[in-house]
Each structure stands twice: as structure tokens, then as C-alpha cells.
Amino acid sequence: MTLRRLVLSNFRNIAHADLTLGTGVNLFCGKNGSGKTSLLEAVHMLSSGRSFRTRHHSSVIQEGSGQLTVFGQLAGGTTLGIERLASGGGRIRVNHGDAESSSQLAALLPLQVINSESFSALDGGPGVRRRLLDWTVFHVEHSFIRAWKNYQIALKQRNALLRRGKIDPSSLAVWEQRMAATGVEVDHFRSQAFAALSAALRGLQGDLGDSPVSRVDFSYRRGWRKELDLGEALRLSREGDMAQGHTRIGPQRADLRFTVAGEPAHNILSRGQQKMLVCALRTAMAEVVRQRGDKPVFLVDDLPAELDEENQQQFARWVSRCSGQVLVTGIDAEATARPWRGLESPWNTPTMFHVEHGKITAVPTAGDRQ
Numbered sequence: 001m002t003l004r005r006l007v008l009s010n011f012r013n014i015a016h017a018d019l020t021l022g023t024g025v026n027l028f029c030g031k032n033g034s035g036k037t038s039l040l041e042a043v044h045m046l047s048s049g050r051s052f053r054t055r056h057h058s059s060v061i062q063e064g065s066g067q068l069t070v071f072g073q074l075a076g077g078t079t080l081g082i083e084r085l086a087s088g089g090g091r092i093r094v095n096h097g098d099a100e101s102s103s104q105l106a107a108l109l110p111l112q113v114i115n116s117e118s119f120s121a122l123d124g125g126p127g128v129r130r131r132l133l134d135w136t137v138f139h140v141e142h143s144f145i146r147a148w149k150n151y152q153i154a155l156k157q158r159n160a161l162l163r164r165g166k167i168d169p170s171s172l173a174v175w176e177q178r179m180a181a182t183g184v185e186v187d188h189f190r191s192q193a194f195a196a197l198s199a200a201l202r203g204l205q206g207d208l209g210d211s212p213v214s215r216v217d218f219s220y221r222r223g224w225r226k227e228l229d230l231g232e233a234l235r236l237s238r239e240g241d242m243a244q245g246h247t248r249i250g251p252q253r254a255d256l257r258f259t260v261a262g263e264p265a266h267n268i269l270s271r272g273q274q275k276m277l278v279c280a281l282r283t284a285m286a287e288v289v290r291q292r293g294d295k296p297v298f299l300v301d302d303l304p305a306e307l308d309e310e311n312q313q314q315f316a317r318w319v320s321r322c323s324g325q326v327l328v329t330g331i332d333a334e335a336t337a338r339p340w341r342g343l344e345s346p347w348n349t350p351t352m353f354h355v356e357h358g359k360i361t362a363v364p365t366a367g368d369r370q
């Protein structure tokens with residue numbers, strides 16, 4: 001997937017920008033607070049309908065403005081648009097018509113984001129890791145979203161019954177049967193995606209020599225005991241669930257584990273090693289989706305932060321193998337460009353943008369100047 005044109009208005013400190021992006025590496029360089037992360041945030045909003053920094057659209061809309069818009073055009077001509085109003089609400093558009101949901105955007109513009117929040121894949125709660133796995137499943141198995149929604153409906157109904165004082169076991173059994181049928185489907189899709197993901201991750205670990213990152217083990221926990229089928233597990237869990245007022249087992253509790261010699265990886269790895277593990281995980285996710293014919297766009301906020309030059313170059317090599325396009329931010333233009341220089345075309349000739357006080361200007365390359 002390639003984003004060819006990006007138009008923003010009233011997005012944080014960016015009053016207006018109309019950019020033609022390069023097909024490979026796009027570098028956005030400028031001082032602290034110039035608007036680099038805001039630009040990546042806008043692309044994220046175009047792919048998901050929401051910011052990666054806040055749930056509140058009002059803080060993303062430029063101070064003093066009533067609305068923001070982000071418009072994007074993909075190679076091939078498809079257009080995406082987002083409008084958010086300070087008064088609440090807004091619109092999502094695909095090819096100038098109203099979109100059914102934000103998942104339509106995600107399907108058209110798959111993204112991988114690496115920023116300071118990405119560490120939560122290791123030290124955050126299971127929900128963060130579940131969402132990473134589900135991103136992969138969503139992009140490779142289109143029936144997943146239907147199975148997941150049906151499971152959620154049954155789960156909600158069972159939880160509503162559990163919260164009632166007096167419970168009729170036969171009504172619980174009806175929803176448990178539905179949960180068992182749809183939950184097994186969800187688990188099946190996740191297990192398949194996890195197998196592909198771990199194969200891709202193991203391949204990337206092979207590039208890391210004797211770094212402890214190459215010794216990280218990963219496993220998938222489906223959310224209920226191995227020896228039980230889901231229907232049985234739900235029946236056995238009933239009494240405790242009634243006491244707690246909610247369902248404590250099932251695919252909504254699934255998790256991924258990253259360990260080194262049995263210890264959680266974030267307790268062992270240095271900060272730079274953790275970032276490299278996150279980069280490998282994100283690359284593996286993109287690789288699995290690429291194998292199905294779609295190349296995700298990478299958004300990388302401040303690649304040099306925490307990574308030495310060797311690791312930055314390694315990550316650049318990974319991205320060039322599995323992504324269609326990458327948007328990278330950095331403070332220093334030369335340092336931000338360096339990891340990409342040794343790669344093959346088009347990756348070794350970044351499109352450069354200078355960002356200053358919310359103004360984004362394309363920097364002419366040596367070729368343009370001739």
C-alpha cells in the first residue's frame with residue numbers, strides 16, 4: 001500500500017499541508033514541537049479514525065478551529081477522508097462516499113506504528129498484545145471480524161445475566177453454547193495468525209546474532225485451560241463468574257507472552273533491546289500481511305531514539321523487505337537519513353521534508369536541483 005498524497009487542515013499545530021509522498025522512505029525532520037509526530041498522528045487517523053495519542057478529538061483539532069480534516073490518496077486512486085468537529089462527531093469518507101465504519105479505512109490503509117507507546121506491547125496489559133495479534137488476524141482472515149463480533153454479543157449477554165441476582169442456568173447455557181461456537185472460531189483464526197507471526201519473528205531473530213533479543217520465546221495463550229473445550233470451561237467457571245459478576249475466561253482474555261529464559265522479556269532486556277524486539281514484532285506483523293499481498297505503511301516516530309546505528313540499519317533492512325512505504329521522523333536530517341542510505345533503490349533515496357512551526361516543506365534532492 002502506498003499513500004501518494006496527504007492533505008491536512010487544522011491538525012494540531014499544522015494549519016494546512018498538502019504533500020506528495022515518495023514511494024519508499026519519507027523523512028520528516030525538525031526541532032522539538034515542530035509538528036512531526038502530529039503528521040504521523042494524522043496518517044494514523046486516516047487509517048483508523050482515531051489518534052494514537054488521545055481518545056479526545058477536541059485536543060487534536062487546532063486551537064481556535066471548529067474542525068480538522070485529513071485527506072489521503074492511495075496509489076491506484078482510492079481516496080480516504082476524515083473530518084472531526086470540535087462540537088463532536090464528524091465523517092469518514094472513502095472514495096467521496098460515507099464509509100460504513102473505520103475498519104473500512106484500516107482494510108484500505110494497513111499501518112504499523114513504532115513510537116514511544118510501542119513498548120506497551122511488552123510492559124502493558126494483555127489487551128495491548130491481543131490487539132496486535134488481532135490486527136494481524138484482521139488483515140489476513142476477513143471472516144475474523146464477524147466471528148469476533150458474534151462472540152462479543154454472546155459474551156455481553158452472558159455477562160448481563162451474571163450481573164442479575166437470580167440466574168436461570170438454562171438461559172446461561174444458551175449464551176455459553178454460542179460463546180463456545182464463536183469463541184473456538186476466534187481462537188482458530190488467532191492460532192493460525194500466531195503460527196505465521198512466530199515463524200516470521202524467528203526469521204528476524206536470526207538476523208540479530210547473539211543479542212538476547214534473538215533468544216526471546218513467544219507463546220499464545222488462548223484464554224482458557226488447554227485441556228478443556230470452551231463450553232466445558234465456561235460451565236466450570238460459572239460459580240466463580242457469578243460471584244464476580246462477569247466472565248473470567250475465554251478469548252477476551254487471550255494474551256501473547258514474550259519471555260527470556262522464562263522471565264518476562266521487559267524484565268531482562270535493555271531499553272534498546274526492547275525497542276528492537278518491538279521493531280521485530282511490528283515487522284513480523286507486516287511480513288505476515290505482505291505474504292497475503294498487502295504491504296503495510298510504517299510510521300516510525302524518532303527511529304534513532306534508543307537504537308544504535310547498527311540496529312537502526314537492521315530495522316531499515318527489515319522494513320525495506322516487507323513494507324511498501326515508510327514515514328520516519330527525526331530531529332537531525334542527516335542522522336535520520338543515514339540508516340536508509342545503504343539500501344537498494346528506492347529505499348536509499350529518501351524524500352525529505354522539513355518541519356517548522358507546523359509548516360511542512362519538501363526539501364529538493366540533488367536530482368531535483370540539477
Ligand SMILES: Nc1ncnc2c1ncn2[C@@H]1O[C@H](COP(=O)(O)OP(=O)(O)OP(=O)(O)O)[C@@H](O)[C@H]1O
Pocket residue numbers: 011012013014030031032033034035036037038039058059060061062063331
Ligand atoms: N490542538 C492543538 N492546536 C495547536 N497546537 C497544538 C495542539 N495540540 C498540540 N499542539 C502543539 O503542536 C506542536 C506539535 O507537536 P508534535 O508532538 O507534533 O511535535 P514533534 O515535532 O513531534 O516534537 P518532538 O520532537 O518534541 O517529539 C507542539 O508544539 C504542541 O504544543
